[in-house]
Amino acid sequence: MSAREKKPAIRLADHRSGLVKLERRLLLRSSLSLGALAMLSGCNLQDNDAVDKVLWAVSRWNDRVQARLFSRTKLAPTYAASRITQPFPFNAFYAEFDAPEIDVSTWRLEVSGLVRNKSPWTVEQLRALPQQGQITRHICIEGWSAIGNWRGVPLRTFLERIGADLTAKYVGFKCADRYYSSLDMATALHPQTLLALDFGSEPLPTPLGFPLKLRVPTKLGFKNPKHIAAVFVTNEYPGGYWEDQGYNWFSGV
Numbered sequence: 001m002s003a004r005e006k007k008p009a010i011r012l013a014d015h016r017s018g019l020v021k022l023e024r025r026l027l028l029r030s031s032l033s034l035g036a037l038a039m040l041s042g043c044n045l046q047d048n049d050a051v052d053k054v055l056w057a058v059s060r061w062n063d064r065v066q067a068r069l070f071s072r073t074k075l076a077p078t079y080a081a082s083r084i085t086q087p088f089p090f091n092a093f094y095a096e097f098d099a100p101e102i103d104v105s106t107w108r109l110e111v112s113g114l115v116r117n118k119s120p121w122t123v124e125q126l127r128a129l130p131q132q133g134q135i136t137r138h139i140c141i142e143g144w145s146a147i148g149n150w151r152g153v154p155l156r157t158f159l160e161r162i163g164a165d166l167t168a169k170y171v172g173f174k175c176a177d178r179y180y181s182s183l184d185m186a187t188a189l190h191p192q193t194l195l196a197l198d199f200g201s202e203p204l205p206t207p208l209g210f211p212l213k214l215r216v217p218t219k220l221g222f223k224n225p226k227h228i229a230a231v232f233v234t235n236e237y238p239g240g241y242w243e244d245q246g247y248n249w250f251s252g253v
Ligand SMILES: Nc1nc2c(c(=O)[nH]1)N[C@H]1C(S)=C(S)[C@@H](COP(=O)(O)O)O[C@H]1N2
Pocket: 088, 089, 090, 091, 092, 093, 094, 139, 140, 141, 175, 176, 177, 179, 207, 208, 209, 221, 222, 223, 224, 225, 226, 227
């Protein structure tokens, strides 16, 4: 499968391998078999829709377990500058030459949902907030990883500044290219979760998410939205571009 023809982890046609993996997990984790799960859920495993519902329910249950195991203080590994991957790879659901060209003079970060101050932000205003750098490893679910050097505003600082309800469940992101994703609040407040403006000592290059991307080293790559256009705080599950096609939503690393 080429990088351009990405497929979601769970498709109707892929159920057989999905079920084999699920069976193995059930046995390992809870000594429950797939047959027993089918009995419990009243689900006939020949019926794709019913199988799909069970797999989605298991994935959402998995989200809740992962959220409980997530440590608010445990840091993702950081690396020496000599380890930075050059050139840093590009990935998206389209080819590199289709990455959105954004005019920074008109770009604004829109803010909505459970926040006190919904004023939009310019890049300059974001740069005036405290900045923090990190050299961390980006891990893509497709089987590659790369070390990069990002710098920007801790998302926690930004959420505090806009008067976000920090007891809300989710922070969602909408991007200039139709991509979208979301985080649990604990991950949004994690000290290494950044609204990144720079890569190395330069503004993010276009393919890597200019002018703003989320850098969250405690999550898989697809939960690092690039070209962010809007941030919102909500208690309603926002999903994501790949998450809605079957990738596990929590996807911690
Ligand atoms: N806006 C947007 N953000 C995105 C994507 C995308 O297609 N569009 N792809 C995701 C995936 S699957 C990966 S692996 C990383 C790739 O980031 P990079 O191009 O900086 O390596 O971006 C993530 N964020």
